[in-house]
Each structure stands twice: as structure tokens, then as C-alpha cells.
Amino acid sequence: MFEAILLTVITASTPLVIASLGELVTERAGVLNLGVEGMMIMGAVCAFAAAQLTGSPHLGILAGILGGAIFSLLFGFLTLTLVANQVATGLALTILGLGLSGQIGEAFVGQPGVKLPPIVIPLLSDIPFVGRVLFSQDLTFYLSIALVIGINWFLFRSRTGLKIRAIGDSHASAHALGINVIRTRYLAVMFGGACAGLAGAQLSLVYTPQWVENMSAGRGWIALALVVFASWRPWRVLAGGYLFGAVGVGQLHAQAFGVGLPSQLLSALPYAATIVVLIIISHNRRTTLINTPASLGKPFVPDR
């Protein structure tokens, strides 16, 4: 029983962690993309369609990543090249993604899906309990853990990561130092899109292997809240992702057992927790300065 719940929590948390990590990199570069939900659902429909048509779930994963990344390019073009308002553009991207995915997915409604098979790691998976929970998972789970470690190293140890953080802190100074702000931000936006797409692919190939309209069901918004909840730190995204994922699963079980807690209250919990974290970090000027990308959401036009 406990093991079953744990497995559901992992499956429910993985897309949150992946999408949130992508948005974390985007925001560390100073771009606020509120279109995570839209990119996620586009990833989900592309992944499902590709897997259905080719019969290969791995091609489906690839299609999900590409779908999310290409869709995010639209956001990049509007906000970085045409310097449109990031908040408005992000919201528009979500609305567009939800509509467009419904259109694309119309033919696939009710079709049987292709499930991404688990990868059972030899030896490790023989460890009692832990082996079945952690080492008999599908590709997306392993990827999510690798992304946490990789992004943490990349942002805080590599020189390119340093440049991304510098751009997020002050794009004008970064430009003055000769860093190509626009190009780096394009790449960061596309990385965010690719992660959101991968998260969407997990939804339509692992979580519920079928295509249902609006199947992202607000997970993109939770991923956005999660970035702030984690104060822009990858390991905290992992912890927060599992916390929020567990809350979601707990909500279902509570309903099943007829616990008298309104489900709306539980679904609001991630957002309430995010607000609490925001209050805590904004209390101290120093932690805010050091953790929050100072140029987040601000448009950048280089003077030439």
C-alpha cells in the first residue's frame, strides 16, 4: 500500500520537477515565461501523436521535447526580439497552447496510447523496497534526477552558468561586459520549453498514456509556483516538487477515504506555500538580492 502510494507520488511529481527546472533556468537568465502550461500541453500532444504514429514511445519523448522547445521560440521571438511584455506574452502562450493542442489532438482522442516502458537497473533494483521504488522507473524519472544534479552543477560551477546568472542579475552590466544577452536568453527560453515539453510527454506517455484535452490540468502553474517556492535553487525544486506532488496524490486518497477536507483547499496548498516562502525570502533584503534574479521580467534593449 505504502509502496503503491510512493510510486504514484513519484509519477505525479516528476513532471512538476522537470518543468520547474526548465523554468528555473529561464528565470535565472532573467526571463519570466508564464507559458509553462501551454508548452507542457504542446509537449504532451506532440509526444502522444509521435508515439502513436511511429509506435515508439522514445520518439514520442523526443517529439515532446522538440514540440515544447519550438513552441517556446514563439515566446522568445515576441519577448526578446520584439521586446513584447513578458507577462502578457506568457499568458497568451498558455492560452494558445491549450487551444492548439486541442486542435492537433482531436484525431487522437480515445486512441490507445503507447506507454514508456520502465528501465529496470540490474542489481540496484534488487534492493528490497528501494529497488522497486527508485530503480525500476521509466526514463523520465531518471532524467529528472539527472537534470537536478546537472543544472545545479551547470548554474553554480560552470562559466556559462555564471553568465546566465549574471544576465539574470543585471542584463545591462552583462551586455557592457560583452556577453550576448539576447542569444543566451533565447537558449534559456528554449531550454525551459524543452523541459516543459518533456514534462508534457511524461504526462501523455507515462502518467496517463492517452490523449485528453487540457490534460496538463494546471501542472504548469504549479511548476511556476515551484520555482519561486524553491527560491531559484535546483535541489529545492526537487524537494518542493515532491512535496507538491504528494499533496496532489494525498488529495485523491483523502477523497477516496471520504476525509472531509475540501479538495479545493488541498489544491490551493502549493500556491499558499509559495506565498509563505515569498514572504520569508523577501523579509531579508540580502537573501532576496542573492537569490532572486534582479532583472526578472524586465525587457532588454541594447543601446547601439
Next chain:
Amino acid sequence: MTLSEGPATVPLLSVRGLTKLFGSFAACSAIDLDIAPGEIHALLGENGAGKSTLVKMLFGVLQPSAGQILWDGSPVTIASPGEARRLGIGMVFQHFSLFEALTVAENIALSLDPRISLSRISDEAASLSKAYGLPLDPKAHVADLSVGERQRIEIVRALLQNPKLIILDEPTSVLTPQEADRLFETLFKLKAEGRSVLYISHRLEEVRRICDRATVLRHGKVTGACDPKLETPASLARMMVGSDVAEVHRDGETPLGDTCIEVSDLSVPARTPFAVSLKNISMKVRAGEVLAIAGVAGNGQGELFDALSGEYPVAEDEAIRIRGKAVGHTGINGRRLLGAGFVPEERHGHAAVPAMPLSDNLLLARSQSDRKAFLSAGFAAIVRHDAIRSATRRICEAMDVRKSGEDPLAGSLSGGNLQKFIVGRELDRQPAVLVVNQPTWGVDAGAASRIRQALIDLAKAGSAVVVISQDLDEIFEIATNIAVISEGKLSKAYPAGTLSLERIGLMMGGVHESHSIPEAAHAYRA
């Protein structure tokens, strides 16, 4: 058959006919400049003269519209800051291009070869900063550092690239005198190593003290090249401003009228751990009088200004009186309605909103005190844009505010021009009482003399003026009476003619009670 003595040394950097146009506005036009190896070369000019635009072109941040840059005698195109660094040009910006969220070492690493490891950068920065007398902790976050320390990061960052030319843009404008002295020692070390320095400033004394040659800019054109050590401050100023800097006139004594602002036994506890508490402050300023309050920064000037302006009303209503009315409990607008005007110290963010145009800044300050002029009657109080625009124009004309466009953003004006606007915004109301904190801090000579003259003229017209200032030259130029603030205590006010510099210095150091006033023979103003 020997050749002649050899060619004259090729200048390290030559600029020929460099021009930068913004639309139809020429920020720099046909600039010529030569910098020899191993010299400290000053680039002098008032705010808005085109100094920053010129150096941005030299560092590849801006691209010239016309003209040529020669490096070691051969023409080069500096397409980016990276290009400039490869040539051997290092830059220390006026507004630091530092990242607050990053550590010192990370900040430095950003402008270096990415193959060098962070730990090596930390070590090199530490040893370099020691060698040049610029102490720095590589692991500290920039957010925690003082302005002087932040400038050291910029200098060390520039030095790590082993540049042949270092450009410093107004480096001392943010430093204390002691920090500035340290910086000069560093510059002399650099010069001794054969590096060249392009030193941008509008501070004449400094330039005469450390620079070998000077190029003077005005309105984007070169107006003079000289050896600053052979010039007087007055002759340099003439090249900078184009005419003699208007000397401030106060012909004749103004008869003093009624008391306009009076403070009696005002004590205010410190609001924050870093604030100074005010202790038993009493003062009285009459119509026609300029009371200057001298003091070293951080002795309660800001707190006194807050109490006088009503930004933080005080506990005792009777402690402050404006034109006879007790106003201790009254807020800023209430005091303004009584005919008082206030100019705080911080231009950006306190006296003006940088991201708003001048007209909006005018409306913000005066929407209550000049409600009838700027808002329509009745409940709706619709903003009368035409009236505000014409008032903005009037203020800019009266104070000679130089700006681009009809109604630019406050933040786009140079410091001196914005300060002239902010002071003019209050003067335009002809206030009966004006309280100004640091009226000419960080302002060029021309703008400063304009502002000082305006303050004197206001007093002459029958207003009471309180000037809080750290600039003793300014105080002696404009004050009728002088008081000194130290550790939150205000001295008695003495007539300006009876005080010597030494005596004020002693008072600023906290020696308040002295029984004899020194003879006028020692007075600063003969």
C-alpha cells in the same frame, strides 16, 4: 649616416574626428585625442559634455557614427568590449557594471578567459589587490560591499587583464577623500609601470593634482588641450564651461524679516540601529536669511531634514513652527501648504522618480500644494496637462535645465541638470521657507553655481532658506549664518563672516562650547 633621433613616440591611442550621433543630436562631434604611453590623461568636461559617450566608443559599447580610432598607430574597429579588452583597454565604469548577487571572484571571472578556474582567479585577485593596495575578499557577495570596495573590484578586474590603457569614468565621485587618496596612489603605481590612464572627471583640483595632460570637452567638442599643472582651476573651468563660471553674487545685506521657521528643543530618537538621534535641536531662521548647517556626513543631517520636512512627523507638535504655526505633527503636504518647500538629498528615487517624465515628477511633488493650478476643480480633480507642461517648461528655462526632447524621463537627465530641475520645481512656487539637503552634491561646477545663486536670490526676495551641506566652500559662498551639526546636536548659529574654517572644523569634530568667537581676521571670506 645615422637617422635622426628616431620618431616621436607613437601615441598609444589616437582618436581622429570621432563623432557619435543620436538621431540628430551630436553627443560627440569630431573629437581628436592622443594618449601617450605612461601618462595620466584627463578628460574634462561638465555633465553632458560627451565624456561618457566618448569612452563608451573607445570601449566598444557604442559604435561611432564617423571618425577613426588608432591603436599603437594602426587603425582599429572596436566592435565590442571584448575587442577592446583584447587590444589592452580596461575600463572602470562610473555606474559599476557589477552583479550584486554574485561574489567578487565570480564578478571578475565574467570578464576573463573562461578557461581560467575560479579558484585561480580568487588567488590572483587577492594577490593583485594586495600589490596595488586595494584590499578585497574574493568570496564576499557584492551586495554586502561598500561603494569604495565595489570600485576596487572594477579596478582589479581591469588590471587582471594586464591592460595598456585603463579608463576610469568619474572614479572619485563615489569615494570619500581618504578612499580617493588611495586610488591616486594606485594610479601612480600604474603609471610607473608604463601603463596609460584616461581619467574622466569634472573635479578640477583632482585633475591638476594627478594628470599629466588634459583634453577638455564641451557640448561634444574638444575645447582645449593643456597641461593641467600649468593651469589654474579658473582657466580650466573656463575651458569646461565656455565662459567664466558665474561667481555667486550676494550684493548687499538683506534686511531680515520675521521668523519663518523655528525649531525649539527638538529631540528625536533614532529610527533604526544605523540612524542618529537628534538631541535638543533649536534654531530660528528669519525671512531673508540663509542658514547653512555644516557637518560631516552621518551626523544627523538626514534625520534633521526628515524632521523639518515632515517626512517623519515628530512627537512634540510645538517643537517645529513654520510661519508661527506648530507643525510637528503635520506631514509634508500640510507643511507645503503653509508655504514651505523641501529638496531631499537623493535625486534618484527620493526627490524624483527616474522612470517618469519631468512633468509627472512636477505633478507628484506639487499636486497637493498647487492643487488649483494643476488639477481641475471638483471631486474628479482631472489633471491639467497643459498647465503642468507649461510649468515644466518655465522651470527648465528659469534654471537652464539641459535635456533632450520636450519632456524627457527624469532618469535620462545628467545629475546636475536633474538637480537644477528639482530645486527649480520648489523655487517656482516662491516658498516662504525652503529646506535643502546637500543641494549640489555630485553636481558640475556650472550647475552648482546656478543653484547656489538661485538659493541666495530666494532669500533676497524675502524667504527663509535652510541649507544642509557638507561642502564648506558652498556654505561660505551662500550662508548668512552657519550652524554645525555633530552627533545629532546642533550648535548655535554664528554669522558667516565671524567664523574661520578651522573653527568650523573644530565644531564639526564635536567641540561645541567655546566662549570666544575668533576674530574676523581669520575669517575665510576676507
